Amino acid sequence: MKNGEIYNNSxxxxxxxxxxxxxxxxxxxxxxxxVITLLIRLSGTNNILGxxxxxQNFPKPSKEITIPYxxxxxxxxxxxxxxQLTKKGITDFLLVELENHLGGNSSNGENKYxxxxxxxxxxxxPNLTDKxxxxxxxxxxxxxxxxxxxFPNFDETQLAFAPEERLFYKNSWQEGLVPKTGNSVQEDQxxxxxxxxxxxxxxxxxxxxxxxxxxxxxxxxxxxxxxMLDQYTMKEWLIKHDFTSRPLxxxxxxxxxxxxxxxxxxxxxxxxIHYFAARKQDASKDKKNTVLTWPEGxxxxxxxxxxYTKDTSLNNHLVYNVVITNNKVECLIYDALTKSSTRIVAxxxxxxxxxFVNQYVLKNRKEITAKFHYTPWLxxxxxxxxxxxxxxxxxxxxxxxxxxxxxxxxxDQHQELQQMQTKKxxxxxxxxxSGDLRKTRRKMYKNDQEYWRKMVFNDxxxxxxxxxxxxxxxxxxxLGHAMISPVPGFIFGEAKKTASVPIENKIYFxxxxxxxxxxxxxxFHQGINAVNTMIHEAKLDS
Numbered sequence: 001m002k003n004g005e006i007y008n009n010s011x012x013x014x015x016x017x018x019x020x021x022x023x024x025x026x027x028x029x030x031x032x033x034x035v036i037t038l039l040i041r042l043s044g045t046n047n048i049l050g051x052x053x054x055x056q057n058f059p060k061p062s063k064e065i066t067i068p069y070x071x072x073x074x075x076x077x078x079x080x081x082x083x084q085l086t087k088k089g090i091t092d093f094l095l096v097e098l099e100n101h102l103g104g105n106s107s108n109g110e111n112k113y114x115x116x117x118x119x120x121x122x123x124x125x126p127n128l129t130d131k132x133x134x135x136x137x138x139x140x141x142x143x144x145x146x147x148x149x150x151f152p153n154f155d156e157t158q159l160a161f162a163p164e165e166r167l168f169y170k171n172s173w174q175e176g177l178v179p180k181t182g183n184s185v186q187e188d189q190x191x192x193x194x195x196x197x198x199x200x201x202x203x204x205x206x207x208x209x210x211x212x213x214x215x216x217x218x219x220x221x222x223x224x225x226x227x228m229l230d231q232y233t234m235k236e237w238l239i240k241h242d243f244t245s246r247p248l249x250x251x252x253x254x255x256x257x258x259x260x261x262x263x264x265x266x267x268x269x270x271x272x273i274h275y276f277a278a279r280k281q282d283a284s285k286d287k288k289n290t291v292l293t294w295p296e297g298x299x300x301x302x303x304x305x306x307x308y309t310k311d312t313s314l315n316n317h318l319v320y321n322v323v324i325t326n327n328k329v330e331c332l333i334y335d336a337l338t339k340s341s342t343r344i345v346a347x348x349x350x351x352x353x354x355x356f357v358n359q360y361v362l363k364n365r366k367e368i369t370a371k372f373h374y375t376p377w378l379x380x381x382x383x384x385x386x387x388x389x390x391x392x393x394x395x396x397x398x399x400x401x402x403x404x405x406x407x408x409x410x411x412d413q414h415q416e417l418q419q420m421q422t423k424k425x426x427x428x429x430x431x432x433x434s435g436d437l438r439k440t441r442r443k444m445y446k447n448d449q450e451y452w453r454k455m456v457f458n459d460x461x462x463x464x465x466x467x468x469x470x471x472x473x474x475x476x477x478x479l480g481h482a483m484i485s486p487v488p489g490f491i492f493g494e495a496k497k498t499a500s501v502p503i504e505n506k507i508y509f510x511x512x513x514x515x516x517x518x519x520x521x522x523x524f525h526q527g528i529n530a531v532n533t534m535i536h537e538a539k540l541d542s
Contacts, residue, residue, distance in 0.1 A: 049098060049318045049336060053360045058320055058334045061343040069093035070331060070346040072319045072361075075104025076298075076520060077510040078352030079305035080527025083136075086308045088535060094344070095313040096333055102313060103302035105482065106520065109381065109475065110296070114425040116381045116412040117297025118477055121427070122160070123520050124291050125283035127215060132528060133521060140304045142292060151285050160293050161414060165398040166391075168463040173391040177254075177400055183247055190245040194252075197241070201277035213277040216525040217491070217515050220278075226270070227492045234272030235264040250402065258407050260517070261375025261431040262485045271486035271517065293397065295412050298520055322349065322361050322507065329506050348538075350530050352510045355499055356481055362507075371495030372513055376441050377482035378430040380456045381412070383423050385470040399426075404459045406430035423472065428456055431482075441480050452476050483518035491516040505537045 052058065069085060071078045074097030085093050101107060105119030126133045134152065137143045143152040166173045170182040178191060204212045206221040214220040229237070234256060238249065252272065253263040259275050260267045281289050294300040314333075321332040331344045351358060359369040387395055397415075400408035409428040413421050434440040456476070457468045490496060500514045510530035515522040 049334070052334070053318065053320055053357070056320060056360075058332070059339070059341050061332060061341040063340075064343045064345065065094070066345045067092065067094045068347045070329070070344055070349045071095040071352055072322075072331070072349060073097065073104075073352035073511070074099070074102035074309070074313060074315070075352060075511075076106055076302060076305070076523035077104075077512065077526040077530075078350070079103070079302060079309065080524045081350050081352055081510055081531050082312070082527075083305055083308040084528045084531035088531065091312070093312060094346075095309050096317040096319060096344075097313060097315050098318050100315050102306050102309065102315070103299055104523075105479070105518075106298035106302040108296035108299035109477075111381075111383060111425065111473070111475075113383060113421060113423045114412045114416075115294075115296035115299075116425055116427050117299065117410070118379060119297065119479070119482075120520060121297030121410055122291040122293035123298065123301065124279055125154070125281075125289070126521065127280045128282045129219075129280075130215065130521065133524060136304075136524070137292075140301075149285060152283060154292065157415070157417070158292050158294065160291050160397050163394055163396040164290065165400070166393050166396045168399070168401040170402075173393040173463070175393050177398070178251060179247055179402070183245075187245045187247050190243055190248045191251075194243060194248060195276075198273070198276035201273050202280060204277075211278075211280075213274045215278045215519070215521050217274070217278075217517055217522065218525070218529070220274075222492065229270035229273060230268045230486075230489060230492045232269055232488055233265060234267050234269045237269035237272065238264065254400070254407065257431045257433050258429075259519075260485050261377065261433060261483050262373075262487070263433045266433065266435060266485070266487055268486050268488040268491060270491055274517065293415060295415055301520065319353075319361055322351070323363075324504055324506050348506060348508070348534055350508045350510055350527075350534065352527065352530070354481065354484075354511050354513050358499075358509075362503075365499070368495050368499050371490065371493065372499075373437055373485045373487050373490070374481035374513075375437055375483055375485045376432040376444050377479045378406075378432070378444075378452070378456075379477040379479075380428040380430075380452070381475040381477075382409075382426050382428065382456075382460075382467075383472045384426065384467065385423060385472065387424055387426070387464060387467075387470075395424075399463075401459070401463045404462050405455070406459045409460070428460065430455075430459075437485070444478060445480065449476070452478075484513035484516060486516045502533065502537070505541060508534050 069090065069092065071081050071093060074095055078095055079102060082095055107118045108115050109118050134143065142155055142158055144155055145153050147153060163175065165177055166175055167177050167179060169179045174180055201213060206212065206223045210221040212221050212226050255275055256267045256272050257263045260271055264272060316336040318334045318336065319331050320334055323330050329346045329349045331346065331349065333342045333344055335342065355369045355372045356374060359365040395411055398408065398410055407429040409426040412425040412427055432440045432444060453474060456474065460467045496514060496516055500509055502508045508530045510526040512518040512522045512526060514526060
């Protein structure tokens with residue numbers, strides 16, 4: 001999500017993984033006149049293989065493959081690594097992926113009315129300094145050309161159409177995500193003061209010319225004043241700077257949950273400020289802060305990257321052991337379809353997998369992994385007959401409900417040129433922000449479909465009291481380890497640094513949890529950097 005006037009409020013990120021989703025269950029609507037069937041697709045492969053990864057009960061390998069390069073993981077980091085290898089003239093690689101599709105959290109579902117996201121659903125306009133990402137967008141005709149002043153001209157059909165966003169606040173919808181009406185003078189003044197501080201942070205540089213906050217995060221300053229912001233929570237920083245307005249605190253808490261999964265009570269001040277200050281709003285001369293989006297979300301970007309893995313990827317394959325032996329990397333892979341194992345021997349391996357997976361695949365990783373915190377998420381896609389809320393501000397791409405437990409919903413058909421839908425499709429987002437994510441995750445898996453049905457509808461009823469009566473279907477998608485969450489001490493901590501170090505110039509790592517912030521740009525650069533490091537070290541060895 002994003003603030004169309006000032007800041008980018010995103011539900012980005014996410015990183016695929018052990019997801020449960022969807023059971024089929026009939027239920028009576030409030031009028032007791034008809035039965036509505038809730039379709040929830042269950043992705044059993046992840047659950048089954050995830051358990052087997054922990055207990056390691058796999059058959060012995062029955063065949064062997066030798067390949068110069070192996071990429072483990074087909075999310076954005078893995079796909080980006082495949083693209084970078086291809087750009088470097090290296091095509092003799094293999095990519096293996098646990099799921100039956102590539103894309104990770106940049107994946108999508110589809111019903112007869114629309115495609116819809118199963119994770120990250122848009123890309124903010126990139127900083128002009130991010131040349132690698134700009135090049136990718138130009139290659140894929142998302143950027144059409146550049147004007148005389150050097151500003152990119154984006155394909156208008158891929159920019160979010162108006163109206164972009166609205167907020168349900170004090171019983172009415174209003175434009176934008178920052179409340180404009182219904183606040184006291186003091187509350188409005190705190191918003192102005194906060195945004196002025198964020199403007200200052202956006203421009204702030206260290207003595208070497210590095211921005212305090214940048215994307216990718218690796219390009220940011222690491223001076224002590226910056227690192228100190230990682231030592232306490234965003235809420236503590238707000239209190240220290242005398243921000244007490246409830247509407248402002250609610251807004252910033254929403255932004256942090258939206259971007260990191262955790263609210264201001266749990267994320268570091270560095271992460272909270274990064275949310276507002278890292279995007280420089282310099283991709284257009286009018287400083288317009290819009291986004292690129294598609295009905296299927298960032299699955300569109302994953303589709304562009306998938307072409308680099310044509311005939312070089314294996315889906316439904318789980319890597320369950322990786323060791324270095326005889327100057328080679330030996331990987332044991334389980335094929336979920338044939339229920340057989342294969343030994344893959346590679347010269348170099350890029351592990352584009354999260355650390356909570358790597359701890360079961362590589363030796364001596366569990367202590368490091370304990371420092372990584374992953375927030376669970378829920379997505380619910382509804383097909384509704386209508387969303388007539390008698391509002392003076394119309395249905396928008398992004399629709400946020402103040403006071404709700406969730407993060408609102410996106411209108412999946414918003415980008416369609418022909419707005420003549422017989423049904424509307426929306427996707428609701430919910431992050432499980434808590435101080436004990438492991439406990440929250442365990443509890444999440446224990447709840448049944450009826451629990452989730454009630455939770456989703458009760459939240460949406462705040463703005464749409466009759467939504468349950470007009471809903472035809474409800475698809476719920478739960479992600480147990482959806483995204484890395486930057487708690488205090490993590491972004492500049494030793495665990496992240498240690499987990500990023502290549503092993504014997506043979507095994508390299510690429511994932512957003514090694515950045516600390518789960519957004520498309522970080523995943524994209526993780527893949528590029530892993531390949532560049534691997535090639536550079538190979539040259540030094542030779």
